[in-house]
Amino acid sequence: MERPATSVDVEPPATVQGVGELATLARILPRLPRGARTDLGPGDDAAVVSAPDGRFVVTTDLMVHGPDFRLAWSTPYDLGWKAAASNLADVAAMGAVPTALVVALAVPGDTPVTDLEALADGLRDACAVMAPGCGVVGGDLSVSATMTIAVTAFGDLEGRPPVTRDGAREGDVVAVSGALGRSARGLELLFRLGVDHDGVPDRAAATALRERDPDVGWQLAPTPPIVDGPIAARAGATAMLDLSDGLALDAGRVARASGLVVDLDSSALGGDPAAALAGGEDHSLLATFPPGAALPGGFRAIGVMRAVGSGEPRVVVDGGDAGPEGGWDPYRLWSGERG
Amino acid sequence: MERPATSVDVEPPATVQGVGELATLARILPRLPRGARTDLGPGDDAAVVSAPDGRFVVTTDLMVHGPDFRLAWSTPYDLGWKAAASNLADVAAMGAVPTALVVALAVPGDTPVTDLEALADGLRDACAVMAPGCGVVGGDLSVSATMTIAVTAFGDLEGRPPVTRDGAREGDVVAVSGALGRSARGLELLFRLGVDHDGVPDRAAATALRERDPDVGWQLAPTPPIVDGPIAARAGATAMLDLSDGLALDAGRVARASGLVVDLDSSALGGDPAAALAGGEDHSLLATFPPGAALPGGFRAIGVMRAVGSGEPRVVVDGGDAGPEGGWDPYRLWSGERG
Numbered sequence: 001m002e003r004p005a006t007s008v009d010v011e012p013p014a015t016v017q018g019v020g021e022l023a024t025l026a027r028i029l030p031r032l033p034r035g036a037r038t039d040l041g042p043g044d045d046a047a048v049v050s051a052p053d054g055r056f057v058v059t060t061d062l063m064v065h066g067p068d069f070r071l072a073w074s075t076p077y078d079l080g081w082k083a084a085a086s087n088l089a090d091v092a093a094m095g096a097v098p099t100a101l102v103v104a105l106a107v108p109g110d111t112p113v114t115d116l117e118a119l120a121d122g123l124r125d126a127c128a129v130m131a132p133g134c135g136v137v138g139g140d141l142s143v144s145a146t147m148t149i150a151v152t153a154f155g156d157l158e159g160r161p162p163v164t165r166d167g168a169r170e171g172d173v174v175a176v177s178g179a180l181g182r183s184a185r186g187l188e189l190l191f192r193l194g195v196d197h198d199g200v201p202d203r204a205a206a207t208a209l210r211e212r213d214p215d216v217g218w219q220l221a222p223t224p225p226i227v228d229g230p231i232a233a234r235a236g237a238t239a240m241l242d243l244s245d246g247l248a249l250d251a252g253r254v255a256r257a258s259g260l261v262v263d264l265d266s267s268a269l270g271g272d273p274a275a276a277l278a279g280g281e282d283h284s285l286l287a288t289f290p291p292g293a294a295l296p297g298g299f300r301a302i303g304v305m306r307a308v309g310s311g312e313p314r315v316v317v318d319g320g321d322a323g324p325e326g327g328w329d330p331y332r333l334w335s336g337e338r339g
Numbered sequence: 340m341e342r343p344a345t346s347v348d349v350e351p352p353a354t355v356q357g358v359g360e361l362a363t364l365a366r367i368l369p370r371l372p373r374g375a376r377t378d379l380g381p382g383d384d385a386a387v388v389s390a391p392d393g394r395f396v397v398t399t400d401l402m403v404h405g406p407d408f409r410l411a412w413s414t415p416y417d418l419g420w421k422a423a424a425s426n427l428a429d430v431a432a433m434g435a436v437p438t439a440l441v442v443a444l445a446v447p448g449d450t451p452v453t454d455l456e457a458l459a460d461g462l463r464d465a466c467a468v469m470a471p472g473c474g475v476v477g478g479d480l481s482v483s484a485t486m487t488i489a490v491t492a493f494g495d496l497e498g499r500p501p502v503t504r505d506g507a508r509e510g511d512v513v514a515v516s517g518a519l520g521r522s523a524r525g526l527e528l529l530f531r532l533g534v535d536h537d538g539v540p541d542r543a544a545a546t547a548l549r550e551r552d553p554d555v556g557w558q559l560a561p562t563p564p565i566v567d568g569p570i571a572a573r574a575g576a577t578a579m580l581d582l583s584d585g586l587a588l589d590a591g592r593v594a595r596a597s598g599l600v601v602d603l604d605s606s607a608l609g610g611d612p613a614a615a616l617a618g619g620e621d622h623s624l625l626a627t628f629p630p631g632a633a634l635p636g637g638f639r640a641i642g643v644m645r646a647v648g649s650g651e652p653r654v655v656v657d658g659g660d661a662g663p664e665g666g667w668d669p670y671r672l673w674s675g676e677r678g
Contacts, residue, residue: 142402
């Protein structure tokens with residue numbers, strides 16, 4: 001006989017506070033990928049990861065509830081996925097193959113253990129889709145009033161020099177792999193329509209919006225072209241970075257580091273070039289290649305590196321001023337009132 | 340002419356919110372040690388660290404305001420020092436030489452930039468004192484209502500296998516390098532005397548207490564014997580871990596992993612064996628060595644590994660029951676009411 005689903009029947013979910021740290025870890029750890037480069041996984045004071053060419057690439061990034069995500073909009077699975085994606089992109093942008101992640105989590109004591117299991121599943125699936133062979137080799141679990149996810153990611157340069165931001169040369173083709181402006185458009189939709197009548201982030205509104213517009217899901221759990229990082233490096237990319245703060249601002253970093261002008265072609269920036277220039281968080285890859293080189297993987301040409309002449313290193317569009325760079329500064333641009 | 344120091348003369352300190360992320364980073368980065376193993380330091384998408392034997396050790400740890408520290412007691416310099424010390428100890432406990440740290444910080448927007456400079460100085464000095472040649476190679480800076488410090492540390496095994504917890508053998512000498520119970524005693528003093536009349540953590544009371552009792556400073560900024568980790572490994576240590584949760588609980592981990600009994604000698608545990616057994620956060624090193632081996636570095640014998648016989652793997656003291664293990668679980672043992 002089927003029991004009717006009434007609220008009386010529903011047990012409150014087990015929380016990390018009720019279950020405790022060790023039992024919570026015991027539920028999370030089996031969900032995480034071991035990784036092909038893992039010599040020693042979680043469970044001791046530290047893990048051991050192989051670094052075949054005698055070096056490793058390392059990057060670290062914090063995601064904080066409020067400025068970086070809202071649980072009204074992101075599912076725990078999204079958070080695991082996005083934390084992996086944004087860090088994997090930094091590894092890929094050096095031309096490295098991601099090998100491992102470590103993940104430190106601080107959550108309120110009343111967080112359901114199932115939320116942490118879902119976050120682990122997001123990490124696992126992001127690695128499987130974007131960086132097969134990359135393991136989650138260690139972590140830490142703590143309590144905080146403010147949910148915080150700290151990911152550190154590692155990569156293998158396969159014997160190549162890292163592809164830094166300062167290597168672009170005059171005449172190089174500027175190319176991008178991945179979306180431009182989708183993530184920012186999704187965030188704008190969420191702030192406008194993923195809210196209740198008082199403008200407060202709202203789960204039901206966000207869920208409905210996500211079903212209608214794929215850019216919303218892209219903002220909450222993007223899939224940047226991680227494999228194209230090492231592919232670009234093997235093809236001779238002279239400079240590369242991941243587009244976390246928007247094309248205009250990030251291309252400016254290549255311009256200044258390389259002492260050149262990035263001249264972008266607006267007709268290559270899609271239907272809304274202004275949005276492509278301003279939008280952050282796509283974690284697409286911007287790279288420069290020697291003139292005449294066949295662009296590898298998913299890269300498409302969007303401009304050319306030019307000499308500075310009488311001006312400064314900067315970004316121009318169709319030879320003219322690109323306008324203000326925009327970009328994300330959490331200290332200047334975030335306030336608790338935005339939810 | 341000397342100007343009198345009046346409060347009217349004091350400008351409010353520049354905050355991270357006022358100064359912004361990039362300018363704050365520009366003030367922090369020059370204070371950090373580059374490190375002998377750093378191929379590429381901060382400033383690109385990721386850093387590159389050398390791993391001479393083709394592997395690296397990695398550990399990560401979060402410190403959260405409230406459960407892990409209180410700004411009424413810890414100075415920002417202490418926080419940098421302790422974040423480094425606790426992570427370096429995990430690297431050392433594998434038998435590895437620390438090579439690099441990455442540090443992700445989330446702080447309230449009104450945090451003075453000078454606090455972050457002091458935290459960077461604490462990181463730098465901790466590396467210089469405990470792990471010369473270890474660099475701070477990267478990081479992240481974000482905003483949060485709850486100050487959070489995430490450190491990931493790396494080490495070089497110099498071609499040796501990692502010293503794990505499961506390698507102890509029957510008859511091995513159990514030895515420790517570093518303090519037992521000092522950090523817990525300092526914390527107990529702070530909770531009892533480093534508070535105001537309402538029991539709220541108080542800076543002036545803590546400062547006065549720290550001047551009177553060195554265990555208070557040890558709790559806030561401990562100096563575990565990091566160099567003894569690789570020294571123990573070179574001398575043939577069969578198992579090792581760092582004492583973060585107290586001798587009784589951590590020795591129990593070696594007992595269970597190795598399938599043996601850790602038999603501790605109470606006369607080797609100082610004047611207060613119960614405090615030595617229960618106290619956490621000293622980050623001293625517990626290691627086992629083959630019988631008859633000369634104990635290296637600062638290690639002193641405190642017991643012996645025995646066969647389980649008819650019982651379970653466990654810790655005994657003078658052949659008898661060690662009592663409850665104690666230990667720190669942030670979800671069960673911390674509440675915001677403790678300050």
